[in-house]
Amino acid sequence: MVAEIGAAIRRLRTVRGISLRALAAGLGVSPATLSAVENGHTGISAVRVAAVAELLGVPVARVFDPDGRGPGPGVLSGLPAPGPPAALDGDWRSYGPLRLDPALTAALAGFVEVGYHGSTIRTIAARAGLSVSGLYHYYESKYDMLVALLDRTMADLDARVRAARAEGADPVQRVALLVECLALFHSHRRATAFLGASEMRSLAPADYQRVAAIRRTQQRAVDEEVAAAVAIGQLSVADPRAGARAVVTLCTAIPQWFRPDGPLSPEDLAEQYVEYALRLLGRPPLRDDGVRLDHP
Known part of the structure; x- marks a missing residue:
C-alpha cells in the first residue's frame, strides 16, 4: 500500500x-x-x-x-472496495446503448476521430460540455480515460466470449458461437473495438500487458476449439492455429469498414461471418437438406 x-x-x-x-x-x-x-x-x-x-x-x-x-470509500474506511459493475448484463447477443460517463463519451469520440495523441484534455472537455477543471473531477488525465475505455471494452468482450463459448455442445458449434460473438461485438461496439485495435500501443507497459492478456485469452478460446474440431474431424483446415488466427483477424477488422447505416445489420453480418469462418476452416459443405456432403 x-x-x-x-x-x-x-x-x-x-x-x-x-x-x-x-x-x-x-x-x-x-x-x-x-x-x-x-x-x-x-x-x-x-x-x-x-x-x-x-x-x-x-x-x-x-x-x-x-x-x-x-475505488470508492471502502479504501478509506477499511472496508472492501466495491467491485466493478458486471460487464455482461443479460444475453451475450444483446446490445443496449453504451453507458459511459460524459468524460468517457467525449474521450471515445475524440480518440476515434483524431486519435489518442491528437486529442487533448481541453478538446475532450469541450466535447463533454465541461470545463477543464470539471473534467478533472472525472479523470486525472486523458491517459486515465484511455485506460478506462480499454478496460471496459476488454471486460465486456471477455464476458461475452465466455458466455458464448459455454453455450456450445461440441467444438464446431463453439467455433461458430465464438465467431458470431466476435462479429457482433466488433459491429455493435464499433467505436470501442476500433479503439482497442488502434490505441493499445499508447498504453504503458503494465496496462498493455493486462489488456493484451485478455485479448490473448479470447484468441486462445478460438485456437482451442478449432484444434478440437479438427481433431475429431469436424473441421479439416491444415493448420488449425493459423486458421483460428485468420478467423479472429477477420472479426477484429470489422470496425474499419462497418457502418451502422449500411446494408447489413450486425446480426446479418455475424451470420455471414460464421459461414465464412467455417468454410475457411474446412467444414464440409451442406446439402440442401442440411446433411454434410461427406456423409452417405
Whole structure:
C-alpha cells in the first residue's frame, strides 16, 4: 500500500504540473523525503496525505487510488472496495446503448476521430460540455480515460466470449458461437473495438500487458476449439492455429469498414461471418437438406 500511495502522489503531482520541489515545500518536507515517499521507500501519515490532497486539489480518496479511477470509500474506511459493475448484463447477443460517463463519451469520440495523441484534455472537455477543471473531477488525465475505455471494452468482450463459448455442445458449434460473438461485438461496439485495435500501443507497459492478456485469452478460446474440431474431424483446415488466427483477424477488422447505416445489420453480418469462418476452416459443405456432403 505504501508503494501504491507513493505512485499515486507522483502521478497526481505530474498531471497537475507541480514539481517535486514545490510540493515538498508546500508539505514542509525536503525534496528527498517526498521522493522517498513517491518511490515507496517510506510511509506517509494520514494527516500528510490530507495535506497532499489539498495541495494537489483532489479528494483525499484519489491519493489512495493509484489507478485514478475511483475505488470508492471502502479504501478509506477499511472496508472492501466495491467491485466493478458486471460487464455482461443479460444475453451475450444483446446490445443496449453504451453507458459511459460524459468524460468517457467525449474521450471515445475524440480518440476515434483524431486519435489518442491528437486529442487533448481541453478538446475532450469541450466535447463533454465541461470545463477543464470539471473534467478533472472525472479523470486525472486523458491517459486515465484511455485506460478506462480499454478496460471496459476488454471486460465486456471477455464476458461475452465466455458466455458464448459455454453455450456450445461440441467444438464446431463453439467455433461458430465464438465467431458470431466476435462479429457482433466488433459491429455493435464499433467505436470501442476500433479503439482497442488502434490505441493499445499508447498504453504503458503494465496496462498493455493486462489488456493484451485478455485479448490473448479470447484468441486462445478460438485456437482451442478449432484444434478440437479438427481433431475429431469436424473441421479439416491444415493448420488449425493459423486458421483460428485468420478467423479472429477477420472479426477484429470489422470496425474499419462497418457502418451502422449500411446494408447489413450486425446480426446479418455475424451470420455471414460464421459461414465464412467455417468454410475457411474446412467444414464440409451442406446439402440442401442440411446433411454434410461427406456423409452417405
